[in-house]
Amino acid sequence: MLELLAQTALNATYAASYIALVAVGLVLIFGVMGVINFAHGELFMLGAYAVVALYADLQLNFMMAVMVGLAFVGCVGLLMERALFRPLRDNPLGGLVASIGFLLILQALVVMGFGVRMEHIPPVTQEVIAFSDRVRFPLSRLYVVVAAVVLLTALWLFLKRTRFGWALRASAQDPEAAALQGISINQTARIAMFIGAGLAGVAGALTAPLVSVNPLMGHSVIVTAFIVIIVGGIGSLEGAVVAAVAYAFVHTIVTTFYDGVIADIVGLSLMLLVLIVKPHGLFGTAERA
């Protein structure tokens, strides 16, 4: 029993790590720009395909492929900011619709480039850390956990300690008041979009050898998107980050003990509960202007 628990905890930690990366990017984009990025799952998918192209096909070093995946998807985020979200800034619904259109374009491009088949990606390492006979953790999963911890810690320090981190938090709390402090909305939007997309991309890249990579793999992210955005609420970026990480853990623990459908139901119920008790989200305070 104890061993089952230990094994489940390890699996949940792994799953929560990459879901947290995806969810945190989403709340960052929502917090700063006020748009729900429906294409976020496809950014995750693009990160996985960066690994297909660079690591599986071109046989580059895996870490290198992951780094390029992060940067490349981050740049796709910049493109989205400039081409979709900026022209539609005063129209959050427009941003949402545009991101749905963009999602379909990304899927089509990937199908054109790679086909609809499931990609086979050679394992990065076969090594397994064996705590006991029945408690085993593949090293490749540990990489994902370590990367997530490092990246999320870096993001936290960025938000709390740096000038641009403060600018991001200020724009999320009150975009107009932030503009009156000399903070450029275009600039914070770019930073949020690069980081948010980059985190989704890196999550996709890191997990590519461990999941089935196909052009539709981003779909499941959409439910997550709604839940974390509502639970995280509006106002506090740090709060939203914490909520996203917490949600990732709850969801994966329920998934491992029961299944994914129940986990979504639990997630949605939590969302409703939060909406009833705290209509602006767990850490939200003010209404967006």
Add this chain to the structure above:
Amino acid sequence: MLLEVKGASVAYNKVVAMRQVSMQVPEGGIVTIIGANGAGKTSTLRAISGLVRLFAGEIHFGGRRIDGLPPEKIVAAGIAHVPEGRRVFPQMTVEENLRTGAFLRRDRQEIETDLEKVFARFPRLKERRRQLASTMSGGEQQMLAIGRALMAKPRLLLLDEPSMGLAPVIVEEIARIIKEIAAGGVPVILVEQNAELALSLADYAYVLETGNLALEGRASELHENEHVRRAYLGI
């Protein structure tokens, strides 16, 4: 003149909020804009700081045309705006709010000196420097909003209804601080519905009525003006 507004007009969705407004702000002292609800006072300040665009007219600051520039460029030019309703960052601490006011500055040491100056001017902010802004009282938030604007080291300070919703003692304290700021060499544009307060503080005053400039003159003279007394001072 430090600031010149020439025939500035603003509209929201084709509804005109400000028509052909012209104003001048000298290098020192306090200029006030008074008027009833919806007269266009806030719109005037928002036009100056670039939050809304003019559809006609020009704004010049320090000899340079600034209308059409984005807000961050106008802050960089030296205009700090304390918006209506204070608008402090609720989930940031007092100190973080103040430092955010210095976002565009790179002179690290002077920022520290200025932070100490703000704390000296508002001792209550110093006591609460690690407290979240959302947990502060209305008067404290107003002081924080003013302190945050001062951290930008402005050449002109815009204040939108700093007395709104505050108890008389706090209003007196804020009034004293506004005088100190102006005496310290930073000219102020003060928007107020509290005309008595505004005219007692200011050197020069503009009266807005439904988006039009109705009257202007020395504050002491407007204070004695028959129309102003009846419409704004309730005498």
